[in-house]
Amino acid sequence: MPANHTVAHPPLGLLLREWRAARRLSQLDLALAADVSARHLSCIETGKARPGREALARVATVLDMPLRERNALWLAAGYAPECPEHALATPALERMRQAVELILAHQEPYPAFVLDRQWNVLMANDAAMRVNHLLMDGRESRHANLLHQVFDPADFRGVIVNWPEVAEKFLHHLHAQIAAAPTDPLPRQLLDSVSFYPDVPALGRVHAGGPLDPVLTLVFRHREGELRFFETITTFSMPRDVTLEELRVECAFPADEYTAQVCRRLAVGGQRPAP
The missing domain is CATH 3.30.450.180 (Beta-Lactamase)
Structure with missing residues (x-):
């Protein structure tokens, strides 16, 4: 079998729950602030639904996530990272x-x-x-x-x-x-x-x-x-x-x-x- 070079990322739902807990937000609080239905957010956290990029961006903004952590969120959702990371010398x-x-x-x-x-x-x-x-x-x-x-x-x-x-x-x-x-x-x-x-x-x-x-x-x-x-x-x-x-x-x-x-x-x- 060929070697598997896929990089493992934490599940999206786990990331969202950890960030909500750190920011002391309930599902309802986050859903209202990010203009996402509470039901849809619940399904995202349980892995039953996949958020669109626009909704995910709103969630990341409400959670005040640093750019590196936003990239991790995009990857966990199956998207390419949005924020570049260049060496200072480039x-x-x-x-x-x-x-x-x-x-x-x-x-x-x-x-x-x-x-x-x-x-x-x-x-x-x-x-x-x-x-x-x-x-x-x-x-x-x-x-x-x-x-x-x-x-x-x-x-x-x-x-x-x-x-x-x-x-x-x-x-x-x-x-x-x-x-x-x-x-x-x-x-x-x-x-x-x-x-x-x-x-x-x-x-x-x-x-x-x-x-x-x-x-x-x-x-x-x-x-x-x-x-x-x-x-x-x-x-x-x-x-x-x-x-x-x-x-x-x-x-x-x-x-x-x-x-x-x-x-x-x-x-x-x-x-x-x-x-």
């Missing part, structure tokens, strides 16, 4: 890639980097490399993945003064990823992988009972003084490509004048910060 995304490069360049002399859905660092500006080398005393990171850089005691974690707060922030983001795409196994796998590192804090316990600053400041230790940054995240507005929807640009800004001074000095020749 000509199709040339203009978007140029926009990302412009953001990285304009962020100088402060760090900026680009992450994918797996938290891999795809791109970084020169400022990020300079600051990293300063804080790590010239050592290279053990990981190309930001999560592992932050949670591995032998990596960047060792120079983060307020590591429990920072770790909780990253755990919060992972839980948000799980909530945003409940049928996607990747965020859970990432959460499991960082949970193996020692002393990972319980979510929500770091600040229990204490006041919160307006934004989280990342504090890094160095023998010549602490560097303090806060971050902003840039994403594409209404993307129609899976890669673009999952891409984010993180920009670090100095939280005090000393940190700004160090970044400027590194940019004009790599001078060591003044004691």
Whole structure:
């Protein structure tokens, strides 16, 4: 017999039930919002009926499904995926890639980097490399993945003064990823992988009972003084490509004048910060 190369996909009904549960919608709620009869939706979930593409698109919109998960829904229904997924380096995304490069360049002399859905660092500006080398005393990171850089005691974690707060922030983001795409196994796998590192804090316990600053400041230790940054995240507005929807640009800004001074000095020749 010839080899079977058909890729197995979860049943459509199972996907819809999981997404309804995650969004806390009854069949009737979803049917009304998506302009589909409750009976027809029930038949779709039990496998007795196949939805048309237009009805399926309305259901996906009501469920606020990410593009990658919408593609999985199309495949489960027997349709070709509607949302393309191009590598960032392809000509199709040339203009978007140029926009990302412009953001990285304009962020100088402060760090900026680009992450994918797996938290891999795809791109970084020169400022990020300079600051990293300063804080790590010239050592290279053990990981190309930001999560592992932050949670591995032998990596960047060792120079983060307020590591429990920072770790909780990253755990919060992972839980948000799980909530945003409940049928996607990747965020859970990432959460499991960082949970193996020692002393990972319980979510929500770091600040229990204490006041919160307006934004989280990342504090890094160095023998010549602490560097303090806060971050902003840039994403594409209404993307129609899976890669673009999952891409984010993180920009670090100095939280005090000393940190700004160090970044400027590194940019004009790599001078060591003044004691």
